[in-house]
Each structure stands twice: as C-alpha cells, then as structure tokens.
Amino acid sequence: MPRTAQETALHRMIHAQAEAVDRLADADLTAAAERLSGAGRVLLLGTGTSQHAAELGAMMLNQAGVDARWSTAGQFARWGAALRPDDAVVVLTHTAETAYALRCREQALAAGVRTVSITGIGTADWPEAVETVAKEQSETYTVSYTAALTVLANLAHRLGAAQYGPEQLHRAAEAIRTVCQDPGLDEIALPARALAVIGAGPWGVTAREGALKIREAARILAEGYESELYLHGSAVPFGAADGLLLLQPDADQDGLTAALGEAAAAEGITVSTLTATGPAAELPPVLAQLPLTVRLQLLANHWAALRHQNPDVAIIGAWAKTELWQLGAPDGGAA
Template sequence: MCGILGMVSKDSFSVRELVSRLQRLEYRGYDSAGCATAEGFLRRKVGSISGFLASLPEDAAPDATTCAAIAHTRWATHGGIAEQNAHPHCAGDVCIVHNGIIENFLELKEELELKGAIFRSETDSEVIAHFLQQYAAEPDLHKGMQDLMERLHGTYAIIALRKGDPRLWVAKKDSPVVLGIVGSGGSASADGYSSYIVSSDIFAFSDLTRKAVFLEDFQYLMIDAKSARLYDRKGKQLPVKPKEFHWESHNGGKMHYEHHMIKEIYEVPDVARNLEESLAGPQAASLSRMISLLRESSRIILLGSGTSYHAALLGRHLLTAAGLDAYAYASTDFDASMARSHDAIIAISQSGETMDLLVTLKAIAARPDRGDIRIMGLVNVPHSSIERMADCCIRVEAGQEVCVAATKSFANQIVALLTLAKAFGFKTTYARLPLAEVIEQAEPVAQEIAPWLASKQSMYIIGAGACYPAAMEMALKIKEVSYIHAEGMLAGELKHGTLALIEKDVPVIAIIPDAKSHTVSSVKEVEARGASSVLVAGADKAELGLKGKALFRVPAGSDAEVSLFAAICGQLIAYYTAKHLDRPIDKPRNLAKSVTVL
C-alpha cells in the first residue's frame, strides 16, 4: 500500500528530484511523506507529496543534494496519521522506509527496549530501524539484513540507509520491490550503470529505463554507486539478471480533464482496442496457452478482490454460459485447501500484487499435492508477482491508472474474459464493443442526475444474472469516490428484506438488459413504494413499461455486454456525483491503489 523509493547515483541529485519521483507512487498512499539522505538530512510531513515537496529546501541549499537517499509515501496501518508515524524511521545512524506489516513487532519492540531502544512512533516499522542499529558498528549491514529476515514475521519491502554511508540495503518478503537500472553499463548484470532506483513499482522509473530486477521473497540487495549485488537470506550472492520491461513512461497528466478518473474513463475505448490487438498479436501465444489449459481443466476458479472480484463474477457468468464449470470467489473467501486437482485458478488483479490473492496463490503453489492445479494471471502491471508465479498470464494492457478507483483496468479485464469465453463458444453481439458511444450517451445523463444523487444518504443498485456484477461494481465506485452509501444487490433479493428500506424518492438504479428481464418486475415493486428509479437499459422506457426518473440507454446486446456498458455508466455516475460534492476524486480518503497488506 505504501510507496517506497531509494536512489543511488554516481552524480549528486537533489532531494526535490527524489521527492518529485516519489510523486509517481502517490496512488499507493497519501497520508504522509518523508525522505532521508546519506548526509543526515531528514524531513517528514503529514499530507500530500505536493505539500511535502513545497516544504523542502531549494536545490542550492547545502543539504539539498546527495548521492544516496530514501523516501516514502504512507498509507497508515499501525499508528495514526501524524508526523511521528511518518517514514523514514531512524535509530542512531540508521534510517528505513517500509511497506508491509510486521506481525511480531510487539515482541521485537519489547526485546529492543530492554536493550535501551527508545521508540518515538506508534508504528510497527520503527522496530526495523532499531534492529538494524544494533549492527551500526559493522562495516556493512550484511549480517544485519540476514538476521532481520530471520526475525521478522509478516510482510515487508524495506530500504535501509546509514548516515555517512552512500549505500542502500533492500529486503523483500511478499511486498513488491523492484530495482531500476539507469544509464549504460558494462555488463549484462547490474554493474557500472549511472544510477540505481529501487521502488515499489516500475512506474517510479519507467521514464528513465526499461531495465529492471524484480526481487523475490527472502532476497536482499546492496546497492552503491557502482553496482547492485543480490543475496539470499543466508548471504549467498546471486546472479543479477535485469529484465526488459515495457510500461508507460508518463501518465500524460490530466491534460484538459479536471481529474484523472474522467480522463481514464475516456481512455476505455482506446485501451480496449489495444488489448484486442495485443491478444491477436504479441499476446496470441499466451492467450492460446490459457485456452489450452482451461480446456484441460475440470473446474475453473476465478479469484479477485474489490473491482477485480466483480470482474471475476462476470467472468464466471461468461465461462458458465460457454459450457465450462466456473466459480468466482473473493480472494479472502477462498482457502488454498479448496483447490482440487485439475483446477484452473484465474487470479485477477490490476497491480498483480494484491496481498489477499498472493497469500492464497502461494499456499496453493506450496501444497505437496498441488499436482495439476494450474495458476493463471489476468493482470495489468507487467512482471508483477502474480505474473511471475503463474503458469500463464494475460496482461490487460490498460496502461498506468492514476486514479485510485479502477475504471479502464476493469473494462479491459472484462474484454479479456469475453475473449476467453468466445473461444469456448460464447456468442457476442459486437465484433468491436461500442464503448465510445456508451460514454458519449451516458455522460450528459450522469451530469444531469448528479446533484439529485449527491443529496442522498443511500441508494440501491440492482441487477440480475450477468448484470449483478455491474450492480456491485457501480455501488463500489459510488462509495469509493462520493462517500455515499450504495448497496449493489440481486434484483430478486429486494423483496426478501431490503424492500423495508424503500421509501419516497430513494434512488434505485436498475440494470436491465432488455424488456424480458425479471429486473423489470423488481423496479415496478420499488416504484410502487415511492422509489425513484434510474434505468440503465438496453431498451426504452416504453418497452420496459417503467417510469424512470432517468434513462441511460445503452446499446442492446448480450447480458454480459450490457453489464460492461452499465459498469461504465456507473463510473460516470460516481464521478459526477463526487464532483458535485467536491470530493478528492483521484485520491479518496482512507484508500490506496494497490492493496499489498492483509
């Protein structure tokens, strides 16, 4: 969830340059930010990175340049949002930044306090700094890193720095960390390059290089201005093998859009086309392999969290309709013991680093009776943990998504799942989905009803069959960015209790693929009790026989296609409702883009 960053360079760089690069990770958390240099400069501040950047010294200041530094943007887990809980945490000459959760920090804290350590924060992370400070007299931190990995229980990506020592020390277990190699070097390893950037995410340095080293669990790095050395938990040196990656170097900014969210909604048609072309071209072999593995499987399990879980629900409908035995689970609701021989597990994740999902996948992979259980990935970020551990993987090619609320990545997850289903005989209406038309027709309706929805404290979104996942996703988007309670539910379940909450002018948004849908009856029931219905439908009001305060008329198609169209309408409804309420749309409170903690 937090974003960590470290830089080492032959040439000096400014702390403002360091923190400007940290801004590329702000979607991972924005409760506080901080940085520290090898010269001893330390600064931390609650709030956004832009506010932190403004507090830093100008580049000409004596303490404004360095050759080695670390930085952090926080999503609070242990300890409140306060300066003393911001990273870096320091003990003596050791400063650290950390992403993850240390489960045995209380035990370690008590042990270190008995040795004289004085803690100044409420965080679990501070124990790492005090633990490594025990090795401050050593010429290096090799033994400290090895002992640290032996003692820590939990998840971590750690970057450590010692005052007066222009080297970074990096350790990983479960939380993502990647090394970017910048400039031209003299070998196929990681020696002799101009600078090294270690981060939670390749986007931190994708504007500077296409070479990266992806750390695996229980590995650590020592990085200086000349080289990067990789070791296992026992201190054995490992070969460093940089990989070429391709990712956006810039997100292009907001351009003429007010927020990244609306910009990314407008990018949906283009990224969907990019994915279709990729599946027919560069990813054709991966698609073919996934189809082959699915054919060999007796059962298909789709797993995801949040928005990706809703994609899994729609994927289950698609694959079941194509004649396959498919099931969908939230990552937190599926235990590794539930997987059977010859199962195909499709892990769906925008980041490819979702901790709830990775814990389950690693447990499946570690089963002695794993046998023919296949793990497959559907991810957006290349070379992510899920992609690296999967038997095969499809990248959804949505590009960098800056807004915390997923929009274009969800659309492309559905495009990928539609492609898989079509390989097994699922019939679609469109050779190319009319996504631009959906956005063009839905936007003015969303703008019109936004003030009314913004005045409400609660609303309900209903759908049936393939449209139920879109109802869930629409409700999630409304909650995420507008902070209004929204409940997505099966239309038929209304009469089993929730109908007691329906009263005059309560908004009920209904997703109706056609006039034959049973959801029509559910809408009539709520209209009869005074609710104001908003229809997202593949038919007109007259055909449906409904009043409807507003109509989002989407192109007619299969239930699954209408479900995708409705989800995009939901993105626009959420956006314009939140905009009317002047919410911080791209960075909603308490949330972060990549959930890398349990």
C-alpha cells in the first residue's frame, strides 16, 4: 500500500494528464468527425466517469450546432428509444470492457448507424475507435477522463465550435500543469462525516465527477450535485459534521450556488470554495472543467493519504466479483 500521496499510481496518472491533453489537442480526428457530421442526432453514451465525459461532450457538440444528447449506457441499452437511421452514436469506455457500453456499441452497429468509440490504447481492435491513453494504472480513473474530454473537444471544433481548437486545448494543458504545481486546496477541510460538492452547469458535472473520485480514492461519503438539485431535497441530511464545497460560484448566473453556501454555513456546515485562477480562469466554461477536475483528483489523493487508504484499489470484496461486472454485457461478454 502506498505510504504517501506521491507514491500512488493515482499521483502518476494525475500528473500525466497535461501531456495527454497536449498530444490529443493535435490529433487528426478527421475520420471520426466526418462520421458524426450531418447526423440528425449524436447520442453520447457512457457509465460512471465516462457518463460525465458524455455530458460535457454533449455540451461542446451542442455549441457546434449539433443536436447532441447524452445518456447512461445502462439506461440507453435497456430503456432507450429506438435508434433512427440518421443517428450517430459515441460510445465512451476506457477499458473497452464496460458491460452496458459494449451492449450500446453492439446495438449501434446492428442498427447500422454511424458509430464512434472513444477508448484506451490497445484495449480493443475496433475500426471506429479513437484511442486516447494507455490503460489506467489506478482504479481511480483520471487521465482517461481528461483525454476523452480532449477528444470530444477536438471533434466539436472540427464540427464548428471555434472555442475548442488546438490553441485552447494547449492552454487547458498549461492550466493543468499549473494546478498540479499549486492546487490551492489548503482551505478544504476533511469532513468528519460527509462532503457535498455543488456547481451550476458544467461545474455541476464536475461536482459529480469530483465526488466520485473522492469516494473511490479516499473512501469518504461524498456526493456531487447540480446546485439546483442540492436545494431540492439533497441538502436535507447534511449537518455540522459535514462539508460543502462550492465550485466556481460566480459562474452561476442566478447566484444559487453562493446562496446555498450561505444557507449551509448558517446550518453549521463547513463551506469551502474552489475558483479558477491563473491560466484556468481564461478558459471557456467547459474546458475550465479540466484543470478543476484535476484539482479534485489531487484532493482525493491527498485525503486518501490522510486516511491511510489505497486509492489505486477502489473495488474490493463482494463488489469486485467478476460476474457482477459482466451483467448487462452482450452475449455474456467480459466486463
């Protein structure tokens, strides 16, 4: 088991992200972009961290004038509407083993719709795949997420979103390097019981991704919410033993995120804030999620060390049984 935060595979993967973003910013994705071009709808499908990438990817494609929508892979595979002939499907799975993502890919190929898969290097021999990075060395996934977001930004740029071009992506990589050197996390206290992370719009997606990393790495009860949903019932069980982390509250046009922070403080909840500084403050909102996500990954790794947890092995015991992870896969395929 790692003794310090610097000895973890998670630490290495976090610090590999800037190079991956730089490399994929210049990747030639012409073929994949042509596959998506002119589609009536583009459906982005993934599970867990890949779902969060699908959400932000849909935002970026929307800004390119594309009718892009996201869904969890499991919901789409079993409950989604029938694919239309002019649909395109983007399947996100870093391992090329995720059960419901495999089923979604099989359904898309069977329907004859245009398909793009975003996956890890050497994970599958799929002709439609865009490969991002080598397989993660930690079960708390990091670099595969920011790499997938870079690919989606690259595609959005090729389809018409000027704000996601190589220059902006290289700036995002520089912002990642900056936060790796100084993440600015000293004011965020380890909660006695639970942590809620909230934000508006794309920051709400990052709230959920960051909370997932904290759960996996540090084994802390952490939940991420859109600010709106935190207000509507989710805040009820949080109290003085808990923390609330606000993500970029000044980006919330209605002031709800900041107002929730004030209400939480009045209820005795410890409130902290993460806002962009330096290069990150100059990025478009969706790209600003890359360095912010890295800061939350670093927080997860730091808290894992404080709690003497191994962030590189997240799934243990009965949760790790192979047959559990195979459920939902096509033809009983491995997951």
